[in-house]
Amino acid sequence: MNQFRMNVMVCGGTGCMASDSDKVIQNFEKLIKEYEYDKEVQIVKTGCFGFCEQGPIVKIEPDNVFYVRVHPEDVEEIVKEHIIKGRKVDRLLYQEPIKHEKIEQHKKMPFYKKQLRIALRNCGLINPEDIYEYIAFGGYEALGKVITSMTPMEVIETVKKSGLRGRGGGGFPTGLKWEYTRKFDSNTKYIICNADEGDPGAFMDRSILEGDPHSVIEAMAIGGYAIGAEEGIVYIRAEYPLAIERLSIAIRQARELGLLGKNIFGSDFHFNIRLKYGAGAFVCGEETALINSVEGKRGEPRNKPPYPAEKGYWDRPTCVNNVETFANIPPIILKGSDWFSSIGTENSKGTKVFALAGKVNNVGLVEVPMGTTLREIIYDVGGGIVGNHKFKAVQTGGPSGGVITEKDLDTPIDYEHLMEIGSMMGSGGMIVMDETNCMVNIAKFYLEFIMEESCGRCTPCRIGTKRLHEFLSKITKGKATMEDLDALKQLSYMIKDGSLCGLGQTAPNPVLSTLEYFWDEYLAHVKDKHCPTGECKVLAKYSISKEKCVGCTACAKVCPVDCISGKVKETHVIDQSRCIKCGACFDACNFNAVIKP
């Protein structure tokens, strides 16, 4: 084996791949070879670093220099300057958005400072396609420890004591779930990894599977040992091709080394894992629907009880855990439950991974201790709101959650506190909205998603969500009445109470929480036929300010329907009857003379 003196770590997550990181890797490989450095410098394709906004990311070790937005054509400069001459390429260093300082070490960036990476511990650090790298960082030691020195009940006790709760959103204590599944007597039991990540804006499960697939495999084997299952199934959506590929490679490698299969670590414990592809239906994240789908039936939920712990896959005791939950297991086994429970809040232990998206500067994947406040996540880790706009709200928990406004920004995040302020943890999607976002429109967006994803089994959800969406469309078009608003609210509660599964029961949440916090905005749409943010196109009315217009003709030039008239150096006028409200004039005007809405 060659001894490399330098590692070039390039992010190979989906986000960075989409901005040509595979090309960056190819260029590095080609140039390193050309300069005959290929025996000294190793190129490593890693999982997601989390700093997706700044991708593609290239980190150089041991110098600990972190380059951002590296395009394929920048590679030559990095090779010539940094790798050959040891000089940093200044222009590719991360520039902090508030103070505009250049920062070269990732630990010093505000984005990483407040983070604590447990589930994401190996993402961005190892090559996910090389089992030996995972082993080098302590991989499979937890499995070895469990099999050779612990009884299944001791494993369950450790997980229970750690306080780990389900990271899929429900927050059910993981150890308890394992204990229930162990309790039911059966020759055959199953452990299922729920990798059906469907929340709009959430991508933590995908990133873990892409960046550190072995941690999930190891944890599933540990779980299998604890509950008495010999078969594990990963239910993964087919839309995640890269995660599927890396997971398949990882399973193959684990089998080759005997870490999956018969007599693991020389014991009489056998365990194997197979993949089951889902077609990507939101409801299949719900465990009973998921189990139906794994059995090859329609992905429809059923009533609980009986819970899957008693009657799950083919009516056998089955334990379903989320990807992120599993990723926490090996560190808990190795470092102990006390270590884990020392992190977080009273009832929510450990860390949580959030997919930070929307109008924040540092869009990306972040992992923070439970109890961190929303303000810290949005302003310190997230770097604040894009373009110095004003913060308006943040949607947590996806469609099942709700919006949180300025007044609750200092709430420490954990399962209980989020419920208290009318939202929820969910899978951890976090979409930040600023003053330019119309909240009625946001509610409409979520309802459109829910409406399309409803499995159709029960009427309140199938028809109710469609009606909700119709009401919201009417409001955004300025055609709704006050009676419609009442009906909207009433229907919301009926769907909540009457639906069969979590999808329907939480479907009206975006409506109810926006109604509560942004009632004024609904009123403006209904009474004044006016959208305060201008996002609802039908209601938008563009006009030109007589005082500010200098007659530069820029607006008239871009108008696609030629409805703006006026001579050079004279005030221009928009013909409202012909305006299609595309907003092109608003974007084109350099004098703030176009008024929106």
Next chain:
Amino acid sequence: MQIKSIEELKKIREKSMKKVMLREHGQEDADQIEVLVGMATCGIASGARETLNAIVDEVSKEGLENVKVIQVGCIGHCHSEPIVQVNMPGQKPILYGKVNSQKGREIVQKHIKGGNPLKEFIIDATFDRA
């Protein structure tokens, strides 16, 4: 190959450690011994690359986990290139001049591992080092 015991896993782990050691060190800054190798044009021209590789090789052979070998720019004593600076925690940095690969290996053995600086190669630097 099949892993049949936790000892076998640990053996594989030790072997694999070498491959990722550089990264582990990049992550942690406490109690690190830093070996800086001047890799400006003058350094490279006088063979700093060979020196660097020799030091990395020696550190790895000895399995020294708390040593981080970093290439840096011009250290400023062009007449004595290749230059190697050793930073031990809590001690004043020591600057070596004209370090070929053989001397590089000696520095690792005697200074870093043994704790005895190689007096004859130390440059008598007058600046107060960083």
